[in-house]
Amino acid sequence: MRRGRRTLLLVGTAAAAAGLAAALWQNRRPAAAPAGAIPPQALWSLRFPRPEGGELALSTLRGRPLLINFWATWCPPCIREMPAIDRFAQQFAANGWQVLGLAADQEKPVRDFLSRNPVRYPIALAGFDGIALSRQLGNEAGALPFTVALDAQGRIAHRHLGETRFEVLAAWAEGRPKPP
Numbered sequence: 001m002r003r004g005r006r007t008l009l010l011v012g013t014a015a016a017a018a019g020l021a022a023a024l025w026q027n028r029r030p031a032a033a034p035a036g037a038i039p040p041q042a043l044w045s046l047r048f049p050r051p052e053g054g055e056l057a058l059s060t061l062r063g064r065p066l067l068i069n070f071w072a073t074w075c076p077p078c079i080r081e082m083p084a085i086d087r088f089a090q091q092f093a094a095n096g097w098q099v100l101g102l103a104a105d106q107e108k109p110v111r112d113f114l115s116r117n118p119v120r121y122p123i124a125l126a127g128f129d130g131i132a133l134s135r136q137l138g139n140e141a142g143a144l145p146f147t148v149a150l151d152a153q154g155r156i157a158h159r160h161l162g163e164t165r166f167e168v169l170a171a172w173a174e175g176r177p178k179p180p
Contacts, residue, residue: 066154103124147159
């Protein structure tokens with residue numbers, strides 16, 4: 001009887017250890033493409049109106065690392081993180097990084113907001129379809145703000161849901177682990 005319990009305990013412990021090891025290993029691997037992910041060709045073919053007029057073709061940003069931030073004027077964490085994103089855009093432009101703000105909002109509120117709070121990186125209007133696009137880039141919750149970094153080949157390198165900080169973005173650009 002004792003031998004059976006000991007064997008059961010050993011088997012249970014081994015199974016738990018194997019499960020923990022598998023979970024740790026899976027967390028080390030890059031994130032898989034999200035379900036319903038946008039194909040790279042479709043992503044680069046997108047065009048967005050600009051709040052000041054004209055349009056931005058995503059294809060013009062192809063071939064260099066790209067940080068895309070989904071935001072809205074009615075989203076307080078989105079507004080709070082904009083100075084950090086602006087700082088990142090300025091500091092890492094010399095390293096080849098590009099930044100694009102995609103507003104999941106309407107033209108007039110975005111234009112009014114930017115007239116009071118200008119940023120030095122391009123902003124384009126994704127409208128409410130921006131949430132669907134952010135989901136295709138890994139934002140499973142469909143919440144804002146959402147930031148995604150694409151490498152020079154257009155592959156998703158990093159994702160962050162919620163308000164981000166300059167230190168996190170800088171770590172991504174420098175290939176360092178994300179700070180706590």
